[in-house]
Amino acid sequence: MRILGIDPGLVNTGWGVIEAEGGHLRYVADGTIRPPRTGSLAERLMALHAELVEVIKAWIPDEAAVEETFVNKNPLSALKLGHARGIALLAPAEAGLAVSEYPANLIKKSVVGAGHAEKEQVQMMVKMLMPGCTFASADSADALAVAICHAHHSATKRLVGGIMAGAAR
């Protein structure tokens, strides 16, 4: 299963693609989308959308996962972040992908084992879990972490599903 992880933001949107097969993870690609900072908000969102569509076309993921980014105490920042998140959820859904969302502390817990890990710990673990993986930016490292979190959770879901199906027989 090929998973696209997205860490959305209006200034920087990180993305990362991994492959998960039977508990084994493999790094595929990652990158950072930086929409032009000039132009109307609508134009910036359109640029973000167009680049996400290109990423999905290029790497053909099976599923997507988006970080439930930390909700800032400032409502205006939260509103701005919401614009970018809306686009990050839309683009993979339009491509027919199921899109899951994971809160930041669950992502950290999946990758590092603790919900309050530092960014550097997350980055180190992403590299340890996928040897040979380098990443374009801190945002794309976060996006790879979202993808890893989704891989763990869907593996657990499938396992539980299998056990339940077995018990029902």
Added chain:
Amino acid sequence: MRILGIDPGLVNTGWGVIEAEGGHLRYVADGTIRPPRTGSLAERLMALHAELVEVIKAWIPDEAAVEETFVNKNPLSALKLGHARGIALLAPAEAGLAVSEYPANLIKKSVVGAGHAEKEQVQMMVKMLMPGCTFASADSADALAVAICHAHHSATKRLVGGIMAGAAR
């Protein structure tokens, strides 16, 4: 000039189309988009996007205007609203329309003459400015008000532009 106004929201997105010609306003159409409340956030945003695309295809506006909806004191509500606003800005931009944004108090001032008008006053003035206009919901009335605000502001811009061009000669 045909203008699409949008009052975005995840539960209800109001839209309204008007025509503005030399200070004269004419009601064209309005409606309310209510994405299914079940399904993932990504699916709900996709439904909102698809319906907005249909509205634009059906009514072929020349320009669009989106309300800068009141930023709630609750960051989580602001984040949710941001998702819907992102889609409301994206859809017309993708169709090649210039998308303007106006804060709620400026819209009220344009329509009623006061920045702190009640919803009912706005609705009454929308009907007075465009005789024969009825509206599908309070949200589509707000969307028509955004469109009226844009009509006034672009008329002023053109007038000022004309005077400046005249002065430069």
